[in-house]
Amino acid sequence: MKKILLVPFLFFSALSFCQIGHEHTFYDGVVSRVVLENSGEKYYLYDKANSAIVFYNADYSLWKTVPISTLPNPYDVAVTHVSQTKINPDDAIEISYTSYASSPLSPQSKIVDESGAVLKSVDNCSYLHVDETGGLQVKVLAASASGLTVYSAPDFFPEHYFQANYYDIQRLRLEVSGEKYCVFDRGSGIVNLYNADYSFWKSIPLIKPQGYSFSRLYFLSEKQINDDNLIELGYGYYLPLVTQPPLPASIINENGTILKTFADVRDMWVNAVNGMSTKLFADVSQDDVIVSYRTEVYSVSDFNLEHSYSGTLKRINLDNSGEKYYIDNYNYAADQIEVYNSDHTLWKTIPVAVSSLDETITNVSVSENIIDQDNQLEVAYTINSNTLDGGHYHTNLVKEDGTVLLSLNEATAGYLSTFPGLPYKFITSVKSGPFDNTQYFSSVYGAEGSFAVLGFDQPMITLAPNPAQNSISLSSQTAIVKAGLFDIRCALISQWVATDIKTMNVEHVSSGLYFIHLENSNGLRSVHKILISR
Numbered sequence: 001m002k003k004i005l006l007v008p009f010l011f012f013s014a015l016s017f018c019q020i021g022h023e024h025t026f027y028d029g030v031v032s033r034v035v036l037e038n039s040g041e042k043y044y045l046y047d048k049a050n051s052a053i054v055f056y057n058a059d060y061s062l063w064k065t066v067p068i069s070t071l072p073n074p075y076d077v078a079v080t081h082v083s084q085t086k087i088n089p090d091d092a093i094e095i096s097y098t099s100y101a102s103s104p105l106s107p108q109s110k111i112v113d114e115s116g117a118v119l120k121s122v123d124n125c126s127y128l129h130v131d132e133t134g135g136l137q138v139k140v141l142a143a144s145a146s147g148l149t150v151y152s153a154p155d156f157f158p159e160h161y162f163q164a165n166y167y168d169i170q171r172l173r174l175e176v177s178g179e180k181y182c183v184f185d186r187g188s189g190i191v192n193l194y195n196a197d198y199s200f201w202k203s204i205p206l207i208k209p210q211g212y213s214f215s216r217l218y219f220l221s222e223k224q225i226n227d228d229n230l231i232e233l234g235y236g237y238y239l240p241l242v243t244q245p246p247l248p249a250s251i252i253n254e255n256g257t258i259l260k261t262f263a264d265v266r267d268m269w270v271n272a273v274n275g276m277s278t279k280l281f282a283d284v285s286q287d288d289v290i291v292s293y294r295t296e297v298y299s300v301s302d303f304n305l306e307h308s309y310s311g312t313l314k315r316i317n318l319d320n321s322g323e324k325y326y327i328d329n330y331n332y333a334a335d336q337i338e339v340y341n342s343d344h345t346l347w348k349t350i351p352v353a354v355s356s357l358d359e360t361i362t363n364v365s366v367s368e369n370i371i372d373q374d375n376q377l378e379v380a381y382t383i384n385s386n387t388l389d390g391g392h393y394h395t396n397l398v399k400e401d402g403t404v405l406l407s408l409n410e411a412t413a414g415y416l417s418t419f420p421g422l423p424y425k426f427i428t429s430v431k432s433g434p435f436d437n438t439q440y441f442s443s444v445y446g447a448e449g450s451f452a453v454l455g456f457d458q459p460m461i462t463l464a465p466n467p468a469q470n471s472i473s474l475s476s477q478t479a480i481v482k483a484g485l486f487d488i489r490c491a492l493i494s495q496w497v498a499t500d501i502k503t504m505n506v507e508h509v510s511s512g513l514y515f516i517h518l519e520n521s522n523g524l525r526s527v528h529k530i531l532i533s534r
Contacts, residue, residue, distance in 0.1 A: 020371065020397070020405050020426065021486075023446045024060040030429050031442040033417045036093070037085045039063075041422055045442070046077045046097075053079060053095055058523075060444075067116035070099035071108050081130040086138055087111065087119070088154035094119065096128045096140075109142065111156075120156045122149075126166060134173030136196075141171065150181075150198075160198040168217065174231075175223035177201075184235075186214045191233060204254045208237040218249065218268040224278055225270070225300050230254050234268050234280075249282075251303075260303040270300070274317040276342075283312060292331045297344070307344035310334075318368040320375055321347075330361040337364055337379055350379050350400055359385045363395075363413045370416060370424055376400045380414045380426070395428055406445060461526065463516065467533040470507040472516075482519040485530075487512065506532055 029045040036042055041058040051070060055063040070077055081096035088094070093114040100107045109128035111120045122128055122142045129141040130153070139159075140151040143166035150160045150171075162169050168184040179196040189206040208214060218234040225232040231254040238247050246264035253259060262268070267283040280298040295313035297306045311327035311334070318324055323342040327334075337350040352361055363382040371378045377400040385392040395411035398404050406426065408414070414428040426445040431438055462475040474480060479500040485493045493514065496504055504516075509532050516528045 020445050023425075023444045025441060025443045026056075027441045028054070029442070030440050031427065031444070032079070032082075033419075033425065033427065033444075034082055035419050035422070037083065038091050039084065041419070043444070044079070044082060046079060048074075048077070053082075053097070055093070064093065064114055066093065066095060066112065066114050068095070068097065068110070068112055069116075069118070071101035071104065074099040074101045076100045078127075080127055081111075083130070086130055086132065086153075087140070094130075096130055098125065098127050111140070119154075120151070131171055133171050133179075136171075136173055136179050139171070143169075162194075172220065175221065176229050177222065182217070182220055184214075184217045186216075189214045191217065191220070193231075202254070204231065204233060205256070206233065206235055207250065207252060207256065207258060209248075211239065212237040212248075213240050215247070218265075219270050221270060224272065225251070225259070225280075228253075232259065234270075236265055236268075260298075271315055273315050273323075276315075276317060276323050279306070279315070281313065293329065295327075297325070307340075309340075314364075314366075316366060318366075318377075320368060324366070326364060326366050328362075328364040330364075332357060332360055334361050337361065337366075337381060339366060339377065348377060348400060350377070350398065351402075352381065352383070354383060356385070359383050363415075365415055367416060370418075371397075371405065372399070374399075378405075380416065382411065382413055384412075393431065397426060408443075411443075461518065461528065463528055463530060467531040468506060469532070469534055470505070472504045472506060472530065474502055474504065474518075476518075476520065478520040478522060478524075480518050481521050482517075484517040485509065486515045486517065 026045055028047045028049065031043050031045045033043050042063060043056040044053055047054045051068055053066045053068055057063045077097055077099045079095060079097045082093065084091055084093055094111060096111045098107050098109040106124040107126050109122050109125035110118055111128055112118050120128065120140065124144050125142050127143050129143065130138060131141050132138045138153045140153055140156060142149040142151065145166065147161055147163040148166055148169040149158055151157060152159055162181065162183050164183050164185065168186060170182050172182060173179055180201060181194040183192045185192065189208060191204040191206065193201045195201050206214060215236040215238050218236065220231060220233050222229055222231055232251060234249065234251045236247055236249040247266060249262040249265040249268055250258060251260045262282060264284050265282050269281055270278060271281050272278045278300050280300050282296045282298065284294045284296060293312050295309045295311065298304060299306055309327055311331055312329040313325060314328045315325050324347060325340040325344065327338060335354045336352055338346060339348045341347045354361065361381055362384045365380045367378045369375060378397065379400065380397045382393055382395045393410055393412045395408045395414040396404060397406040397414060408428055410432050411428040411430045414426060417425040417427050423446055428443050430441050430443065464473050481499060481501065482497055483501050483504060484495045485506065487493055493509055511533050514530050514532060516530050518526050
């Protein structure tokens, strides 16, 4: 495959201390990061050219290649699950994936082990899902247009088949009554609930105006709406042959009491984040020609409308500043990112350089004190230009004071990847090339300082002399195996790799302030300032 050289535009302030830098580019597809149960941090991607799922170590070296079989000439392969012990307790990898092809139109789903041996294959299956909802016993769910088959693991014995459109079947764990299966019959408007052993539990008839048809079930719970242990359901309905809004919806309890009706809802869900008060979110599309979105936030105690936002909404709990709301996908003509307080008053705005009415702000994510411990917001976003040649994209990572940490042409998205005990990474997806020959690849950016795991204390390490002239002596309680010398522009000047680094020669380095990035034999990192003066 022809390699595409990704040349990012990087901007740093003098106070950024080189906290973000390019680590690796995967040229063969869009990468995902995972922490396996026994083997730890890995990256994987679907290599279409070689029909394989390829795994890489945390240092981006090749780890394993798993051959897979797909439908002929697949236009897409979606990996839905990767694990080592969820399906069976051995140390081998199991992968669930679905391949899609223009002909035949029916998708095919498989689970394979790391040798490529097929453990389970289901034709006309939109996904083969390894389900452990709410910590329940693992089941494998095979969804097709006509129904859902539940398999045990690891033997893949078919335990039960639910006949219904797969969008209308879900496995859930109720807050009081535990594991259930929910089957929504849209024709009759009856929600049937089954126990974990697939025996019938109860039916709940839904209510709608005469002449309307049921569309979908949005949510079902026992405790999220109120504390009476009754099941509450949110669902939608529509007038047949009418494609334009409004699309009404209702919330009722299992006794048939109507708790709330809505005039126009595209999607609705209960939002509860990190122990904060529960809210009800409703997404509304305001126009079917020029799509314009609105998200409404309701209290669940009385279903009062608290605020209506222009765009699709996210809710977060920031490290220092607490509960906030922000719009992650804006409507056309927006030129700033807005963050709101818990009472929906405007808190902060970040200007965005949108150059035309064809561009929209999408894929926004907001964090605090991940890249810098300065209490500033860190905001990632993509400017999307929806043009006939396939669209154009530009992804930025900025701080609220306007410092641009990363700016990438043709990057369709960027996000912070966080796992407990591991360095944070910023991962971007890039689309390049003409519409009829589009190539996809991913880049991973990392950083030292607060953007890494400072797993060994600074006092355990001594760098001397400081200022240095020709060499730097290194003393550490744990062997240092990697060292890199970076200037204030985050350019790598020198690097050393050994089993136990004791001395670093810097006689060729010009006078100035530098940063030394160290990694010890346990894979833990730290960063230190050093002055070279002659």
